Amino acid sequence: MKVAVITGAAQGIGRRTAEVLAAAGYAVALIDLQSSAAALVAVQTLGAEAEAFTGDISDEAFVTATAAAVIARWGRVDVLVNNAGISCISPAESTSAALYRRVLEVNLVAPFLLAKAFGATMLEQRSGSIVNIASIAGLVGIGDRSAYNASKHGLIGLTRTMAAEWGGFGVRSNAVCPGWVKTEMDVADQAGGGYTDADITDRIPMGRFASPDDIAQAILFLAEPAHSGFINGQAIPVDGGWTSDGSWQSLRLRKR
Numbered sequence: 001m002k003v004a005v006i007t008g009a010a011q012g013i014g015r016r017t018a019e020v021l022a023a024a025g026y027a028v029a030l031i032d033l034q035s036s037a038a039a040l041v042a043v044q045t046l047g048a049e050a051e052a053f054t055g056d057i058s059d060e061a062f063v064t065a066t067a068a069a070v071i072a073r074w075g076r077v078d079v080l081v082n083n084a085g086i087s088c089i090s091p092a093e094s095t096s097a098a099l100y101r102r103v104l105e106v107n108l109v110a111p112f113l114l115a116k117a118f119g120a121t122m123l124e125q126r127s128g129s130i131v132n133i134a135s136i137a138g139l140v141g142i143g144d145r146s147a148y149n150a151s152k153h154g155l156i157g158l159t160r161t162m163a164a165e166w167g168g169f170g171v172r173s174n175a176v177c178p179g180w181v182k183t184e185m186d187v188a189d190q191a192g193g194g195y196t197d198a199d200i201t202d203r204i205p206m207g208r209f210a211s212p213d214d215i216a217q218a219i220l221f222l223a224e225p226a227h228s229g230f231i232n233g234q235a236i237p238v239d240g241g242w243t244s245d246g247s248w249q250s251l252r253l254r255k256r
Helices: 012-023 037-045 060-074 097-125 146-169 184-191 197-201 212-223 249-254
Strands: 002-007 026-032 050-054 079-082 128-133 171-178 235-238
Touching (some): 002 012, 012 026, 012 079, 026 037, 026 060, 060 097, 079 097, 079 212, 097 128, 128 146, 128 212, 146 171, 146 235, 171 212, 212 235
Parallel strands (some): 002 026, 002 079, 079 128, 128 171, 171 235
C-alpha cells in the first residue's frame, strides 16, 4: 500500500490533494491545525484508509509524534506533501518581527521538520517523494508580502538542497509553485481589499484563477515515480503563464 502524508489537509489545495491521492490508491494521513473531519470523510468515501492528526506543524514534538503514529499504522511513507502555510499581506516597513518569524516558522521551518521526520523512513526505504507547495512568490517578488515571499524563496532552496542530499537514496524532492488559486485563503486575502479577481485574471495569460484540482494534479504527477521518477530538485510553476508573461497590460489583454 502506498502512503501519503498531507499537511493543511482540512481545506483548499490540501483537501483536494488528499482526495486525488486517495482516488489514486494511497492511504492518506491528514494533518492540519484545524479539524480535518470533513476531509477525512471525503477520502474514506473514496475507499481510502485514512487518519487525521490535529496540531501545529511548527511544533517539533507534534511532528515527531505524528510521524511515529503514521509509521506505526502503515509501516512506510511514500509521499510527503508540505502544503500547509499562512499568508501575510503587510508592507515590509509595517511587518513586525514576531509576525515575520511566525510566517517563517509555519511556511519554512515546519516543512523542514516534516521532511526530517518522514524523510528518515524514506531514506531507509530508499524511495519516496517530497512535494513542497511553494508559490510563484518563491520565484518573483510580489509587493506587500516580504515575509511570505522570503518563506517561499527559502522553501524552494530547501527543496533543492534535499534533492541534492537525498536523491542518491531514491528520495526525490520537488516544489510546486502555484499562482493565484481560488481557495478559502484567497477569499480571506481579498477581504482585506488588497486586490480583486480582475487584478489576477487580467494578469494571467489563461485568464482565470487556478483551481485546487489544478494544483493537486501536479502534485500527483510528482508523487508518482512512473510519471516523474527522474524529476528531482525542480520548482514547477502552475500559474497559467503568470511568470512567463512579460507583456505590458494593454498588449496582454489584446491577446484574449
